[in-house]
Amino acid sequence: MTAYVSSASPGAPETPPPGEPRWLDAHEQRAWRAWLYSAQLLQDRLDRELTHETGISHAYYEILVALSETEGRMMRMSELADKCLSSRSRLSHAVSRLEERGWVRRQVCAEDGRGQLAVLTDEGFAALEAAAPVHVEGVRTHLFDQLTPEQVENMRDLGETLLRHLDPTTIKALHQAPS
Amino acid sequence: MTAYVSSASPGAPETPPPGEPRWLDAHEQRAWRAWLYSAQLLQDRLDRELTHETGISHAYYEILVALSETEGRMMRMSELADKCLSSRSRLSHAVSRLEERGWVRRQVCAEDGRGQLAVLTDEGFAALEAAAPVHVEGVRTHLFDQLTPEQVENMRDLGETLLRHLDPTTIKALHQAPS
DNA sequence: GCCGAATAGTCAAGCCTTCAACTACGCTAG
DNA sequence: CTAGCGTAGTTGAAGGCTTGACTATTCGGC
Known part of the structure; x- marks a missing residue:
């Protein structure tokens, strides 16, 4: 489904000439698809369960966890974005939404006037504490237990x-x- | 970042009592994060490169490949959704957008009046043929070569x-x- | 000090996904 | 034959994500 077009290279040479696509053989195809599908399904499943049972998506959960692990429960916006594998823009939007829930607040950075700090509130920490057992149980059930x-x-x-x-x-x- | 709240279980027992969260130990945490981050980054990278170089997102690519592999290059909507790990609704929207590009067309199903067939057009197949080498090269470079x-x-x-x-x-x- | 370049973050527009109706058709029992 | 139920697929609204433009601030050389 992903790296192959039906007509391609049924009898391709072992080492294709430079410039020719290096098609995947049957064994590689199977490994690739197994990885892709399992990653997709596992992420979807964990995200769905967490969202339904706690109202917190996995993306939000990661933000809250990252903040909770720092000294003072606060972090620069860019640093937080990097830690969550998120773009600046996406994180900015996400923090705005978390702010509306009262779980995070923004605070100007003392050392750098350009910067903003995202600060985890007590309510945010409480929400995280409530969600953590649900998340860890999902990871256990769908990953480690298997x-x-x-x-x-x-x-x-x-x-x-x-x-x-x-x-x-x-x-x-x-x-x-x-x- | 994902299964843990800083204050939790520094000296948790080996087998927590039933009802207690089964927290991850340091080793499990590391494995889980390595898996999560690498899956995220690899998917993002492949999707981004494919989209930029061909104008086809990975989601669209999967739809085109699935259709190209069938007899007659057509498939029932639900079957296609299942194959692409997609919801019905999502697939329906996606097919509409592919229809606007002229790469897929809808056709009522002869055997079942309720059903629709998604049919890959020649233009769609050509687009797929153009994109496939880019995709396979990405999978090689970022996955198998490593x-x-x-x-x-x-x-x-x-x-x-x-x-x-x-x-x-x-x-x-x-x-x-x-x- | 001052100017240009780089950095931090936000915002608006457009696309994509989800959720909850909703239509249309087929199947089975009475 | 028709009522009721299940299945196939679509739609519209609401919200999230991406991209590119924009503002504000800092840094580095002169």
């Missing part, structure tokens, strides 16, 4: 390998993560 | 394990997939 210890180890290895390529700076944050 | 054969095998194993839990019917389609 995997052997070896598979968990493989998952970590795979994820970190891809992260090193996709975003070398993110992986550092992983290692020093307080949680 | 992994050892063992890691690819682990990825397949992991994905299929999760699929068996999340959606047992999808995995069958994987095995008989023509690509």
Whole structure:
């Protein structure tokens, strides 16, 4: 479904000439689709369950968690955006909506007049505390409960390998993560 | 960032009493985040590159591929939605937009008066043929080129394990997939 | 100090997704 | 044959995301 057009390369050479697409063989296709579908379904499922049971989408949840883990429960907008793999614009919109719920407030940054701080309110922290058990149960049920210890180890290895390529700076944050 | 609130369970027992959240330990946290971030970043990257270089989002690409692989390049709307992990409504909107581009057309289903067939046009097939090399190159560069054969095998194993839990019917389609 | 370049964040327009009706058709029982 | 129920698909409104333009502030060289 994703890398192939029916007519392509039934008997392609092992090493296609430069310029020719390097089509996936049957084994690669199967691995790719298994990864793609499972990632999609798992993310959808976790997001849906969390949203329905707590009213907090996974995107919002990540923002609240990121804030809750910092000293003073506050963070610069850009830093927060990076941590949540979000664009500046998207985060700005999201924080506005969280502000309307009373879970976050904005505060001008003392050191840099251009900057804004997003601050987690007590209400926001309470909402996070209420949602966390639901989320962790979802991750347990749909992920860890399904995997052997070896598979968990493989998952970590795979994820970190891809992260090193996709975003070398993110992986550092992983290692020093307080949680 | 995802399953933990800072104050929670620093010295939690090995097996929490029933009802207590089964918090993730440090090792599980790291595996979970590595998986989550890498999945997010990889999907974003592939979608962004495909969209910029071909004007076709990954969601549209999947629809075109699914149609191209069938006999007659046509498929029932519901079947197509299932294959693309999409809701009925979402697919209906997407097909409308693809229709405006002239890449797909709707046709009433002869056997079932309620049904509609989505049919891939020649223009649609040409668009797909143009996009496929871009997509496969992205998957190569950002995924397979980064992994050892063992890691690819682990990825397949992991994905299929999760699929068996999340959606047992999808995995069958994987095995008989023509690509 | 002052000017130009870079950075932080916001905003508006357009596209996409979701949710909840809603239409239309087919199937089965009485 | 027709009433009632289930299925297939569409639609419109509401809200979220992306892109590009815009404002405000800081930094770095002169």
